[in-house]
Amino acid sequence: MTLTSRQMGQLVKVSLGEEKADLAIINGTLLNVYTGELLPDHGVAIKGERIAYVGKDVGHSIGPETEVIDAAGKTLVPGFIESHLHPDNYYTVYEFLRYCMRGGTTTVVAEWRDVFAHLGYRGIIEYLKSATNQPIKLLAVVPSIEPGSTAAEANIVSVQELRQLLMRHDVLGLGETFWQYVTQGDERVFELFAETLASRKKLFGHASGARNNKLVAYLASGISSCHESTTVEEALEKLRLGIYVLARQGEVRSDLEAISAIRHEGINLRRLVLVSDGVTPKHLVHNGHMEFLVQKAINLGFDPVVAIQMATINAAECLSLDSVIGGIAPGKYADIVVIPDIGTIRAEYVVSNGRVIARDGNLLVRPRKHNFPGWFLRNINLPGKLEAADFAVIVEGPHSEVTVRVIDQVTDLVTRDVRVTMPVSGGEVKVDVSKDILKVAVIDPRRQPGRMFVGLIRGFKMTRGAFATSRPRDSSNIVVVGADEGDMALAVNRIAETMGGIVVCADGKILAELPLPIAGSLTDMPLEAVAQRLDDIQQEVASLGSPFADSHLALVYLTCFAVPFLRISVDGLVDIRESKPVDFIVQD
Amino acid sequence: MTLTSRQMGQLVKVSLGEEKADLAIINGTLLNVYTGELLPDHGVAIKGERIAYVGKDVGHSIGPETEVIDAAGKTLVPGFIESHLHPDNYYTVYEFLRYCMRGGTTTVVAEWRDVFAHLGYRGIIEYLKSATNQPIKLLAVVPSIEPGSTAAEANIVSVQELRQLLMRHDVLGLGETFWQYVTQGDERVFELFAETLASRKKLFGHASGARNNKLVAYLASGISSCHESTTVEEALEKLRLGIYVLARQGEVRSDLEAISAIRHEGINLRRLVLVSDGVTPKHLVHNGHMEFLVQKAINLGFDPVVAIQMATINAAECLSLDSVIGGIAPGKYADIVVIPDIGTIRAEYVVSNGRVIARDGNLLVRPRKHNFPGWFLRNINLPGKLEAADFAVIVEGPHSEVTVRVIDQVTDLVTRDVRVTMPVSGGEVKVDVSKDILKVAVIDPRRQPGRMFVGLIRGFKMTRGAFATSRPRDSSNIVVVGADEGDMALAVNRIAETMGGIVVCADGKILAELPLPIAGSLTDMPLEAVAQRLDDIQQEVASLGSPFADSHLALVYLTCFAVPFLRISVDGLVDIRESKPVDFIVQD
Numbered sequence A, B: 001m002t003l004t005s006r007q008m009g010q011l012v013k014v015s016l017g018e019e020k021a022d023l024a025i026i027n028g029t030l031l032n033v034y035t036g037e038l039l040p041d042h043g044v045a046i047k048g049e050r051i052a053y054v055g056k057d058v059g060h061s062i063g064p065e066t067e068v069i070d071a072a073g074k075t076l077v078p079g080f081i082e083s084h085l086h087p088d089n090y091y092t093v094y095e096f097l098r099y100c101m102r103g104g105t106t107t108v109v110a111e112w113r114d115v116f117a118h119l120g121y122r123g124i125i126e127y128l129k130s131a132t133n134q135p136i137k138l139l140a141v142v143p144s145i146e147p148g149s150t151a152a153e154a155n156i157v158s159v160q161e162l163r164q165l166l167m168r169h170d171v172l173g174l175g176e177t178f179w180q181y182v183t184q185g186d187e188r189v190f191e192l193f194a195e196t197l198a199s200r201k202k203l204f205g206h207a208s209g210a211r212n213n214k215l216v217a218y219l220a221s222g223i224s225s226c227h228e229s230t231t232v233e234e235a236l237e238k239l240r241l242g243i244y245v246l247a248r249q250g251e252v253r254s255d256l257e258a259i260s261a262i263r264h265e266g267i268n269l270r271r272l273v274l275v276s277d278g279v280t281p282k283h284l285v286h287n288g289h290m291e292f293l294v295q296k297a298i299n300l301g302f303d304p305v306v307a308i309q310m311a312t313i314n315a316a317e318c319l320s321l322d323s324v325i326g327g328i329a330p331g332k333y334a335d336i337v338v339i340p341d342i343g344t345i346r347a348e349y350v351v352s353n354g355r356v357i358a359r360d361g362n363l364l365v366r367p368r369k370h371n372f373p374g375w376f377l378r379n380i381n382l383p384g385k386l387e388a389a390d391f392a393v394i395v396e397g398p399h400s401e402v403t404v405r406v407i408d409q410v411t412d413l414v415t416r417d418v419r420v421t422m423p424v425s426g427g428e429v430k431v432d433v434s435k436d437i438l439k440v441a442v443i444d445p446r447r448q449p450g451r452m453f454v455g456l457i458r459g460f461k462m463t464r465g466a467f468a469t470s471r472p473r474d475s476s477n478i479v480v481v482g483a484d485e486g487d488m489a490l491a492v493n494r495i496a497e498t499m500g501g502i503v504v505c506a507d508g509k510i511l512a513e514l515p516l517p518i519a520g521s522l523t524d525m526p527l528e529a530v531a532q533r534l535d536d537i538q539q540e541v542a543s544l545g546s547p548f549a550d551s552h553l554a555l556v557y558l559t560c561f562a563v564p565f566l567r568i569s570v571d572g573l574v575d576i577r578e579s580k581p582v583d584f585i586v587q588d
Helices: A005-016 A093-103 A113-131 A159-166 A179-183 A187-198 A212-219 A232-240 A256-265 A281-287 A290-299 A304-310 A313-318 A485-497 A527-543 A551-559 B005-016 B093-103 B113-131 B159-166 B179-183 B187-198 B212-219 B232-240 B256-265 B281-287 B290-299 B304-310 B313-318 B485-497 B527-543 B551-559
Strands: A023-032 A037-047 A050-055 A067-070 A075-078 A080-085 A105-110 A137-142 A171-178 A202-206 A244-248 A272-275 A336-339 A349-352 A355-359 A401-409 A415-423 A437-443 A452-458 A466-469 A478-482 A501-506 A509-515 A566-569 A572-575 A580-582 A585-587 B023-032 B037-047 B050-055 B067-070 B075-078 B080-085 B105-110 B137-142 B171-178 B202-206 B244-248 B272-275 B336-339 B349-352 B355-359 B401-409 B415-423 B437-443 B452-458 B466-469 B478-482 B501-506 B509-515 B566-569 B572-575 B580-582 B585-587
Touching (some): A005 A037, A005 A050, A005 B212, A023 A336, A037 A075, A050 B212, A080 A272, A080 A290, A080 A313, A093 A281, A093 A290, A093 A355, A093 A527, A113 A137, A159 A187, A171 A187, A179 B005, A212 B050, A244 A256, A244 A313, A272 A313, A281 A527, A401 A566, A415 A452, A437 A551, A466 A485, A478 A485, A501 A527, A509 A527, A551 A566, B005 B037, B023 B336, B037 B075, B080 B290, B080 B313, B093 B105, B093 B113, B093 B281, B093 B290, B093 B349, B093 B355, B093 B527, B113 B137, B113 B159, B137 B159, B171 B187, B232 B244, B232 B256, B244 B313, B256 B290, B272 B290, B272 B313, B281 B527, B304 B313, B401 B566, B415 B452, B415 B566, B452 B572, B466 B551, B478 B551, B485 B501, B501 B527, B527 B551
Parallel strands (some): A023 A067, A023 A075, A080 A105, A137 A171, A244 A272, B023 B067
Antiparallel strands (some): A023 A037, A075 A336, A437 A452, A437 A478, A466 A501, A566 A572, B023 B037, B037 B050, B075 B336, B349 B355, B401 B585, B437 B452, B437 B478, B466 B501, B501 B509, B572 B580
């Protein structure tokens, strides 16, 4: 991403008018994100991927072959930067880019956790191939240790693998590491951290809920940003401790509104950055990507200049990339968005790496499609078809009842641990739809194929059928919830057949599904179709009784050890407060 | 400079109170340079070189072995950073540190141009050894190509040497490169630039006088800072172009006052940084270093918070070192200055790398002395003693007069080209004290020892004697000006004898001198003595007639191709406007 000597020579010549620009934008009002000024009658001359000239006197760089965009009455702002995104959100890079490119996003820092969890180091290397040579800059951070991740559950990057990855110019550092690892003094984490810092790269943070001493201790390890602030107080505490606060407005949480009152604190906001963390296919199709966040910040009352800085120069500084992106200045990548005015974030032109890639919401340049190798596509390997009996909850001994630990899904994300005394019938604990006690199972399709754990769950309120997914969060297994064991088997078998996916079924029939054959969690289906399929799935699960606004989100978080309190793995139940396994049967 | 995993573990434990701090500062008002706030009742806990904890609740990190500084009523600010200094200003690292450490400077970015010019790559490597393991952080940039520098005049770093140097953690990039090289498309410079950027390191700028297209073209090469702004307009133009403006207040120029009105522009000043560029021994002894600049900025009307940010966080960000220095935050180096209040920059305590190195202006920790090897000390090698006849200006042919190009010293720095018709007597042009026409000579003591050029100069107004130095600017030669050829020979012979130095003599006697035996341009004499010797030299040269406030400055700049107009080298005269040699005899 750094200038070559040949580029330097060209840029200097174009800037001096000795050679002519490939592309020029003239007569615009330029937002100077460095000074915060709006400068009228400004032009930009572009040679190759880079900006050669910025100023009032662009005419001398324009020749007969120069493509000219007249931006009279328009405003020029830098391309938007997404500093923290998990973009393995059903879609491949190709489909993601088709949407995010239109709105003015020109750089994305991706943390491909699913791909890494499912396929490990070689999976990430392959996926990075799909991200290179695209019309916008797709950079990456290496997924760190996830809460609850073990060799049996997910891949953990080794120090050697990390070192290799950090040598890449498109790898900026280590992805979010939950604060508890640091405060508990996990040596594995410190080794990954030290390796990252020694490579002069970044440690992304995840300080959800950490305050005071614990937050300070966490940040003492060298963390430079966190996207988990949910209040002004939390954001302010982190800014004071010298890190970048990535204000989140996205799929999992939308904290921006709560944080937005920070603009009244009278402090410098140069370390406040807009990120989405994740965007759903539907959101991408309907609202776009970073342009939505910037507009949202403006609508919430941020000065438009500040809002745009939060998605451009602030982000670039946070990533230590301000020498190449984040502002419209000589030598930088020519990433420029032409908008009607500073308060209206609607891209009329998107220039990325010196090319006009979109105009008025239409793509002029296609992203590059990547052909994934077979091993990337076919990696769900259950030993045989599952049957209803595989989902039996067996109780040893002659008991008539047993007290078990049930996952109580109290919100779509939060669970708690409840003890329920259940009858034992024929040596088994059965589903009790009348009490909303359903079965939940985790099945390993890769490392020890077929290994599984079956437990009980309350809150899904399904009265029949089953609901399964091959992309649970922070895990590479298959998770299924069901009111009927036959349907649970059917759902999982169907996922095995499509090499990944989400399936809703009832009464032996598949009601809705989204096959995810790429790494068991992605599809190259067009994003509109994915959004429609997800809507269909939600509707069918709701028709089975699920009360959740996003039932699949509730399903995938069952394996996420970052959210309280009781979670499930292929080895059984885990209490998040203690980070340790707990018994399913507590008394028999 | 990055955290090790062991350090991380310690810092976390101290921050949580599980282990105790080595040093703690309590009850202070903390200047938070990230937010710009003054936070009362704050404490800092330090473990080893680093800050473990910052906040109101430092007590839990204090144990019986913890050294405690009570800062009640005092203000804590980060250690000051000097981002651009040529510290080979007579003094060695040891003497420099003795003074700069007292006032709160805890990081210095040095560009050792003299050492490099005289001794090349191995000289820099040796000098970097003298800078490591010191009580404060001495970092470096590699001297770039100097105007007028040729293989015969000075060392030019090769791409291979640069690559080796950039691999060092204490080398931050390539030093100032004059803009004309870039706008003229010098391939050597582009290669050095590309190598530096590819190492993710910085290009320091020198855009003196460049405006508009030429400035934009220069910056398109990837330059990220410049210390040559002399007006608000110049500073603003550079800030808008996305680089850091290093406002200079130092030995060669003091631009800060002129630039200070920029605070009324209503723009963000986060990319404005205080630098000295150079400080004289006298200034160091009497005024100190960065504390003087910060106080000066405050006295000029900058908000004290902004003034301190200009020497701390802004500088750290400019250098991409804000992950380790520039603010008082967990994980950062414990570089802290305790001052009476935010407007009074007088260090009561200086903490550097976690140690109290100075208190109330007294050093508590000595810098480390370096033993330079013989080749570093003995590198002035004239083939024999010079005699008066060696300084003859011979005119071939039977002329009774000749028109020659005379260096007309119009200010202490600026010269111009004047043509003077001089009588030829016995085949020679002689000094004419009545018309202030003296002789000036450059002698090569290293590469082609004894090679020399003798010309004429006007403006020094010396009526007798000679004045010589072995540390002319951007050159590794000896320069001498004189009214008497015998004294010129004596002065140069004395320099050869002391292996470098500055000598004033008259009537066959040495009036004042400063031997500079280290690399021919430095001494380990105590700084007070150096300052006194320089005063004596100035006084003696003045007594011989010199009108300059700093006669040695005028002498050393005779070889500096960065300042207009007529300069001198061992090959003859050089016209700076054309960057080419010009004839001494223009008509005979």
